[in-house]
Amino acid sequence: MDDGDSINVKFRHTAGDLGPFTFSESSSVLALKDKVFAEWPKDGLWSKEPPGQPADVRLILSGKFLDSTRQLKEYKRDMGELKADTVVTMLVHIRPQPAPTKQQGTQTLQKQEQKGCGCIIC
Numbered sequence: 001m002d003d004g005d006s007i008n009v010k011f012r013h014t015a016g017d018l019g020p021f022t023f024s025e026s027s028s029v030l031a032l033k034d035k036v037f038a039e040w041p042k043d044g045l046w047s048k049e050p051p052g053q054p055a056d057v058r059l060i061l062s063g064k065f066l067d068s069t070r071q072l073k074e075y076k077r078d079m080g081e082l083k084a085d086t087v088v089t090m091l092v093h094i095r096p097q098p099a100p101t102k103q104q105g106t107q108t109l110q111k112q113e114q115k116g117c118g119c120i121i122c
Helices: 029-039 044-048 072-079 102-115
Strands: 006-013 016-024 057-061 087-094
Touching (some): 006 029, 016 044, 029 057, 029 072, 057 072
Antiparallel strands (some): 006 016, 057 087
């Protein structure tokens, strides 16, 4: 493949696969994360672990997390031999959302009380 070619990428998650999608070699890893975030299914197994934002999407290729600031062509060595019909599979890991702290829980409870919920768990 010469400079300026495209690369077909499929994203694999425990809920299934997304793609393949075609990206330019000069696409940033962040652009790939944005695509995964935009295409994330809202139903089925996918809905159990939705990313909160594109930054929560982590991509893995050849056992390494990809750096959002780098371009796809910088990882060509890890993709093996690329032919016209090659589809590169990247694993998708969703960064876990932080558990609410006690203070956040209190704020949530106060908001619920304002909405009319009378439940209090001690």
